[in-house]
Amino acid sequence: MRVNLKKCLPLIIALLTITVCTDAFEAAANTTALTNTRIVSKTINKAIHTNTRQAVKAMISSQQSRQGRKTPVSRIANGTKQTRTAKPTFTISSPACSAPTVLAITPDGRYMASGNENGDVQIWNLETGQRLFNLEAKSGAVRALTATAGNNFFAAGYNNGRVILWNLKNGKKERDFTAHTQEIVELATLEGGLLISAGADNKIKIWESNGELIREFSVALLSGMALNQAQTIIISSSLDGNINTWEMTTGKLIKTMNAGHAVLTLATTGNNLVAAGLENGEVQVWNSVTGRRIMKQKSHQAAVRTVAFSPDNTILASAGDNQQIFIWSPRNQARIATLSGHEAEVKNLGFSSDGHFIFSAGADRMIRVWERNYKTEIARLISLGSGWAVVSPTGSFDGSLNGSDSERVAALKWSTGKDNYSLEAFLNGYYTPALLGYLLTGSTISEINPNETLAGGFLPPPQIEIKTSNTAKESPERTIKVTVVAHDMGGGVNEIRLFHNGKIAGEKLNPPENAGAAASFTNTWQLNLLPGKNQIQAIATNTAMIEGHPAEITVTFAGKKEKRTLHVVTVGINEYENPRLNLSFAGSDAKSVGDYFEKTYRTTFDEIKIYRLFNQQATRTNINRTLNLLTDSSPQDTVLIYLAGHGETFDENWYFIPHEVRHPENNKVLTQEALSSSLLQLSAVKFGAQKIFLLLDSCKSGAALNVFDDFNLRRPLALLSQNTGIHVAAASSSLQTAGELGRLGHGLFTYSLLEGLKGKADLEPIDKTITALEIMHYICTELPLLSNQYQLPQQDPAINSRGNNFPICKRSL
Numbered sequence: 001m002r003v004n005l006k007k008c009l010p011l012i013i014a015l016l017t018i019t020v021c022t023d024a025f026e027a028a029a030n031t032t033a034l035t036n037t038r039i040v041s042k043t044i045n046k047a048i049h050t051n052t053r054q055a056v057k058a059m060i061s062s063q064q065s066r067q068g069r070k071t072p073v074s075r076i077a078n079g080t081k082q083t084r085t086a087k088p089t090f091t092i093s094s095p096a097c098s099a100p101t102v103l104a105i106t107p108d109g110r111y112m113a114s115g116n117e118n119g120d121v122q123i124w125n126l127e128t129g130q131r132l133f134n135l136e137a138k139s140g141a142v143r144a145l146t147a148t149a150g151n152n153f154f155a156a157g158y159n160n161g162r163v164i165l166w167n168l169k170n171g172k173k174e175r176d177f178t179a180h181t182q183e184i185v186e187l188a189t190l191e192g193g194l195l196i197s198a199g200a201d202n203k204i205k206i207w208e209s210n211g212e213l214i215r216e217f218s219v220a221l222l223s224g225m226a227l228n229q230a231q232t233i234i235i236s237s238s239l240d241g242n243i244n245t246w247e248m249t250t251g252k253l254i255k256t257m258n259a260g261h262a263v264l265t266l267a268t269t270g271n272n273l274v275a276a277g278l279e280n281g282e283v284q285v286w287n288s289v290t291g292r293r294i295m296k297q298k299s300h301q302a303a304v305r306t307v308a309f310s311p312d313n314t315i316l317a318s319a320g321d322n323q324q325i326f327i328w329s330p331r332n333q334a335r336i337a338t339l340s341g342h343e344a345e346v347k348n349l350g351f352s353s354d355g356h357f358i359f360s361a362g363a364d365r366m367i368r369v370w371e372r373n374y375k376t377e378i379a380r381l382i383s384l385g386s387g388w389a390v391v392s393p394t395g396s397f398d399g400s401l402n403g404s405d406s407e408r409v410a411a412l413k414w415s416t417g418k419d420n421y422s423l424e425a426f427l428n429g430y431y432t433p434a435l436l437g438y439l440l441t442g443s444t445i446s447e448i449n450p451n452e453t454l455a456g457g458f459l460p461p462p463q464i465e466i467k468t469s470n471t472a473k474e475s476p477e478r479t480i481k482v483t484v485v486a487h488d489m490g491g492g493v494n495e496i497r498l499f500h501n502g503k504i505a506g507e508k509l510n511p512p513e514n515a516g517a518a519a520s521f522t523n524t525w526q527l528n529l530l531p532g533k534n535q536i537q538a539i540a541t542n543t544a545m546i547e548g549h550p551a552e553i554t555v556t557f558a559g560k561k562e563k564r565t566l567h568v569v570t571v572g573i574n575e576y577e578n579p580r581l582n583l584s585f586a587g588s589d590a591k592s593v594g595d596y597f598e599k600t601y602r603t604t605f606d607e608i609k610i611y612r613l614f615n616q617q618a619t620r621t622n623i624n625r626t627l628n629l630l631t632d633s634s635p636q637d638t639v640l641i642y643l644a645g646h647g648e649t650f651d652e653n654w655y656f657i658p659h660e661v662r663h664p665e666n667n668k669v670l671t672q673e674a675l676s677s678s679l680l681q682l683s684a685v686k687f688g689a690q691k692i693f694l695l696l697d698s699c700k701s702g703a704a705l706n707v708f709d710d711f712n713l714r715r716p717l718a719l720l721s722q723n724t725g726i727h728v729a730a731a732s733s734s735l736q737t738a739g740e741l742g743r744l745g746h747g748l749f750t751y752s753l754l755e756g757l758k759g760k761a762d763l764e765p766i767d768k769t770i771t772a773l774e775i776m777h778y779i780c781t782e783l784p785l786l787s788n789q790y791q792l793p794q795q796d797p798a799i800n801s802r803g804n805n806f807p808i809c810k811r812s813l
Contacts, residue, residue: 109353115142
């Protein structure tokens, strides 16, 4: 992402110049803009920065009044009744998913850390709803987390007694030491960098910021610890039922209160109250100064593992082994609500900094988010190793669309009893980038995603089968006919797509409207097989654009190995016809990418064809003409397209801004003169090559004031990859200032790309070959770290992959 800082300085001072990664291709067909109620108009987005809940609702309402979401034409057989599935259940089928054990939120409310049984710590940005890091320590389960007063670090305590201070900006360890001989029970931080740890070795210790031990004292049968608001008193709990208060500076025992049963957890307020969760299911509240018990309730009927006060001290939440969360009013000594949904014990609770939301970590491998006032669940947070997901109970979702199946949203299912449907099958209608961020601003699911809820059942997608002209697994013929039959299961048939070795093969089929009484639709494609194994896959969607289970076959063709050509298209625009759009590094970045492959292609390919368009050459006509040349590429070839310049996102499309477009901020100009992504599917169909990699290093041409503008490009890019089988990696974002640094000589996205190609992306497996998936993983990991290293707002690339993996080059270092 890039901007000429010198020329843009007045604009930066006046507004806040923000950049968005986008890109586009356009064919000659007429462009019909798709509507998107998720995209909040940039003219009404200033309120996002103030986190004003009412303003956010007003913005979305205004957007919906101007735009309507177009639904697919109902293509269903005459006389066929549309029926719904049974009520689905949400399931996780991933060995990479571990149960969360504890969570903590920074005092400013911007970040949350969660720890799990695998020993990983996840850092979440609560403003945007994205997971930033998954931090592995290999120290056993995480038992305690606390945020520092400066909002820059989280301290994590593990079950081997180790404490690690994590930097939430770059995910690096700031301190790592063994604090106790047994597992950490609790952690707390003090102003000035002091850390207090409580361990199962019955010790409470106070540490200097450099790791030097200041003081320690012993507490029999220690089970929990908390601090008073003034941070002068330590409060401890014990399995013998005692709640003790200690003078922090001397370690002197001040007062002992006895709860009558084993106390497992504590929480304190700013008005000297301390809540205790007991092994027998009781919740008690005490005045820690007077020693008087002011509440005693036994409703859980099982051990209470966690208690938490709201920031305004008016609400107490408790949970534990009975799987429910109880909401209490300590003033009235009464339970005012019950939150049900967890399917296993609840390990930890926490309130958002404004008190509107409750986060609960459960042994069912989810962190659930609850709206406190309405007493309803709004989202589920799931960590999948290097991947993650946020899912609403109604079906909307956000999360990782790249990586292995166990570490992306493909590992999450809606199960109807008979069938399990991956979340990726619902991508067209329910993928909602920045979902959690929107929800935490007070938006409702119906406001940000108008599609019907999946909770009560959904229209079943078609069943599909593949037939070939040669039924043998080994074909003597290079050319075969592939017939696909889609059977309507009650949800209609909207389209059928055929993929050959991961890439879309020919145009998709849309059955005619009201196509007679038959409940099945058939189409035939002609495929040219490649030497070796050919994977053929067919997918059909229903009228709600939900994908059915794919049908797959493999056909082997014993042909001779053919010449492989690498086609590289590089477009870089520093100089626009409108000089206010001029950039600094786009041209040199595009040139460097082309030059690198020109020097190294022989290690992987037999031939290279490079198409370069810079500045005045990079017009819409010339880019289209260049893309049309790729129609003659062969199936065994590889196509790499790199675009660097300005871009905009509008109505579920992103647009690459050619040299001649003077006013891309005008949506009419944008849709008529820029290059739209919605028609890349037509271009991809025409490409003969089956291996296609699209790299976008572009930034928003106009000013924007919406914290969520960063995520507007993610949905169109995800649909592009999903529907065509091409790999897409894009620099982002609107909120991130330019990653262009003279000392690097490149934008951060291109710098990380080139470093990965040279060899740093050769990670799994280490075999001296750089593949498309390795590059995508490297950019996804490295770009946020680079932006933090150079003290720029964090850059999070948009990464999407559905097609087969393939080699790009050999490492040169």
